[in-house]
Amino acid sequence: MSGRPLQLGPRERLIVALDEPTGDEALAWVDRLGDAVRFYKIGMELLASGDYFRVLDELARREKKIFVDLKFFDIPATIAGVIKGLSRWPVSYCTLHGWHAGMMEAAATARSGDLRLLAVTVLTSMDGKDLKAMGIDGEPADIVVQRALAAQAAGIDGVIASGQEAGVIRAATGPGFDIVCPGIRPGGPVGDDQKRTVGVAEAFGLGADAIVVGRPIRQAADPRAAAEAIQREIADSLI
Numbered sequence: 001m002s003g004r005p006l007q008l009g010p011r012e013r014l015i016v017a018l019d020e021p022t023g024d025e026a027l028a029w030v031d032r033l034g035d036a037v038r039f040y041k042i043g044m045e046l047l048a049s050g051d052y053f054r055v056l057d058e059l060a061r062r063e064k065k066i067f068v069d070l071k072f073f074d075i076p077a078t079i080a081g082v083i084k085g086l087s088r089w090p091v092s093y094c095t096l097h098g099w100h101a102g103m104m105e106a107a108a109t110a111r112s113g114d115l116r117l118l119a120v121t122v123l124t125s126m127d128g129k130d131l132k133a134m135g136i137d138g139e140p141a142d143i144v145v146q147r148a149l150a151a152q153a154a155g156i157d158g159v160i161a162s163g164q165e166a167g168v169i170r171a172a173t174g175p176g177f178d179i180v181c182p183g184i185r186p187g188g189p190v191g192d193d194q195k196r197t198v199g200v201a202e203a204f205g206l207g208a209d210a211i212v213v214g215r216p217i218r219q220a221a222d223p224r225a226a227a228e229a230i231q232r233e234i235a236d237s238l239i
Contacts, residue, residue, distance in 0.1 A: 008039075008210060013234050014227065015039040015067055015180070017214030023051025027058055029218070036227040039092075041067040041212055053089075060090040067180075067212075071120050072096040076106035083110040083117070091115050093180065098147040101154050108155030118180055119151035121161045141165050145172050152177055163198035163208055170207030182212040186230060200230055204237035 016037045020026040068091050098119030121144040144165040158178025166179050185197040220226035
């Protein structure tokens with residue numbers, strides 16, 4: 001059984017990735033973006049700084065929603081302990097890999113409070129050739145749907161997946177299953193390490209509940225204006 005649905009306001013559907021090497025640099029972005037952003041993802045780069053929970057606490061103090069993106073993957077007992085502990089923090093989303101039913105079931109059972117679990121399906125930096133090199137027989141869309149259905153059956157609340165697969169995931173899982181899409185490129189592909197990208201309107205048109213954006217905002221000439229432009233595009237997509 002999945003947890004209580006996460007109620008997202010229109011301006012909470014943009015999640016900005018705080019991929020920074022120090023806590024001070026991460027919080028400087030929160031200052032810079034102000035009320036243009038209400039939801040932040042904190043991941044592995046920030047974890048290595050030693051400032052992870054300082055930033056988490058500060059985001060909570062500022063009444064921002066928090067997405068812990070550490071892609072947990074371990075034996076079921078270890079994952080249960082991690083998720084039980086993380087449930088004590090003011091976190092809305094966290095990720096684990098969607099590759100093992102027993103691990104996902106342990107996480108779903110251990111979760112409490114408002115924490116919602118997202119299974120990583122196929123990273124947006126990977127394509128069919130990458131899957132084949134890993135010994136996985138199938139195209140990304142097929143593997144993503146398989147893993148989304150397995151996650152749903154295990155009691156996981158949703159998935160992380162490319163917007164390219166949001167439509168087939170929504171058709172397979174139905175409403176109430178969260179689809180969060182990274183690799184969003186508002187102006188189209190830019191030749192970076194993200195291979196399966198879509199634009200903002202396309203992601204929501206296909207069924208995404210929220211999107212994760214990092215470099216297109218951080219590398220913009222005016223990051224706050226870039227965030228506001230994405231917010232407007234989200235609002236238009238939800239009409």
